[in-house]
Amino acid sequence: MSLRSRSIAAAAFALVATLAARPAAAHVDYVTEGSGDPLDAIAFTAEVLSDPLNAAVFGGSGLLAVVGIAAYLWVRPTIVDVVVLRETLAGYGDLVPWMLRLSVGLPLVGAGFQGYLFAPTLSFDTGSSPLLRVLFIGLGFCVLFGLATRIASAIGLLAYAWVLLAVDPGVVLAMEYVPVLVALAILGGGRPSADDMLLAVASTPGSYYGRIDPVHHLKSFLDAAAPLRRYVPTVLRVGMGVTFVYLGLVQKLADPGSALLVVEKYDLTSVVPVDPGLWVVGAGVTEIAVGLALIAGFFTRGAAALSFVLFTTTLFGLPDDPVLAHVALFGMASAVFTLGSGPLAFDRWFGRPALGDDESVIPAD
Structure with a gap:
C-alpha cells in the first residue's frame, strides 16, 4: 500500500x-x-x-x-474525487439562502404554533400571548417564502435578543438561530424566493406592481451589504x-x-x-x-x-x-x-x- x-x-x-x-x-x-x-x-x-x-x-x-x-x-x-466534489459544491452557492430560509423558517412556524420562544424549553401560553404566536408564525412564513427576508431576519434577531436579555437567558440553547439570521440579513432571500419574483416584476418597465412597491427602489441601499457576502x-x-x-x-x-x-x-x-x-x-x-x-x-x-x-x-x-x-x-x-x-x-x-x-x-x- x-x-x-x-x-x-x-x-x-x-x-x-x-x-x-x-x-x-x-x-x-x-x-x-x-x-x-x-x-x-x-x-x-x-x-x-x-x-x-x-x-x-x-x-x-x-x-x-x-x-x-x-x-x-x-x-x-490531491484526490480527484474530492476536487470534483468541491468544484460541484461551489456551484450550489446560490441555493444557500434557500437552505437557510428552510432551516429557520420551519422552526419559527413550529415555535409559534406550539408556543415556545426559539427553544422548546421556553414555552409560553398561546392563549394569553397571541401576539407572540403571531410574531413567530409571521416571521417563519416570511422567511420560508423569502418575503422581505432581510427585514424578517432583522426582526428575528431583535426578538432573540429580547428573549435573551429580558425573558430567559436559557434561550442560548437555541443560539443556532443567530448566525443563520445574520447570514440571511446579509444575503437576502436568494432564489427561489418571493423577493426575487417581486423584484423581477417591479423592475419591469410598465408593471403595475412596480408603481406601488417601495422595496425594490431600495435595492441600491441593500447592496451596500454586498462586501459582507464573502464572510457569510x-x-x-x-x-x-x-x-x-x-x-x-x-x-x-x-x-x-x-x-x-x-x-x-x-x-x-x-x-x-x-x-x-x-x-x-x-x-x-x-x-x-x-x-x-x-x-x-x-x-x-x-x-x-x-x-x-x-x-x-x-x-x-x-x-x-x-x-x-x-x-x-x-x-x-x-x-x-x-x-x-x-x-x-x-x-x-x-x-x-x-x-x-x-x-x-x-x-x-
Whole structure:
C-alpha cells in the first residue's frame, strides 16, 4: 500500500473509531426532565479517565484521530474525487439562502404554533400571548417564502435578543438561530424566493406592481451589504462551532449528572458497551473538538459532514428529541458543507482550494 493510501486509510479509520467510541450530539435539556444529581465536573472527569479501560478507549480513539489528521496534512494528497466534489459544491452557492430560509423558517412556524420562544424549553401560553404566536408564525412564513427576508431576519434577531436579555437567558440553547439570521440579513432571500419574483416584476418597465412597491427602489441601499457576502461562510462556520462547544462544555462536561440521565434513559451502554461516564466525557470532548475545528476553519467540510452525521444519529437514536429544535443545525451544517471555510480559516493556509483563494461563491442578488 502506498504512503498516500495508508494516510487516507488512517484518517478514515480514525474517524470511524471516534464515531464508534463517542456518542451523538444532543441538547440534554430537550430530552430530560429536570437536572441530574449535582456532580463536581472536574472530579467526575478525572474519575472516569482514571479507569484503565476508559483511558485506553478514550486516549486510543483520540490518538488515532490525531495521527490520521497529521498523516493527511503531511502528505496532503490531491484526490480527484474530492476536487470534483468541491468544484460541484461551489456551484450550489446560490441555493444557500434557500437552505437557510428552510432551516429557520420551519422552526419559527413550529415555535409559534406550539408556543415556545426559539427553544422548546421556553414555552409560553398561546392563549394569553397571541401576539407572540403571531410574531413567530409571521416571521417563519416570511422567511420560508423569502418575503422581505432581510427585514424578517432583522426582526428575528431583535426578538432573540429580547428573549435573551429580558425573558430567559436559557434561550442560548437555541443560539443556532443567530448566525443563520445574520447570514440571511446579509444575503437576502436568494432564489427561489418571493423577493426575487417581486423584484423581477417591479423592475419591469410598465408593471403595475412596480408603481406601488417601495422595496425594490431600495435595492441600491441593500447592496451596500454586498462586501459582507464573502464572510457569510465564516459567520455560519463560527456560529456552528460555538454551538458545538457550548453543547459539549456546558451541557455535557460541566453538568455530567444531567448527561448521565440521557445515557440511562436511552440505555446507551447497550449500544456501545462502555462505562456511562465515558459516554458523557466522550460526547463532551467530541463536540468541543468538532466545534473548535469549525471555529478555526480546520477540515471545515469534514467537520460539517461529521456534524450532520451526529445530528442524524441523535434524531434517530433519541426518539423523543424534538426534530424542529435541530432543523436550524441541519441547515447550517448543509450550508457550511456547501460553502467551505470562507475567509479567516486554517484551511485557507493549509488546504487545497479548488477554485483559488475564494472557493466560496455566493452570487449577488
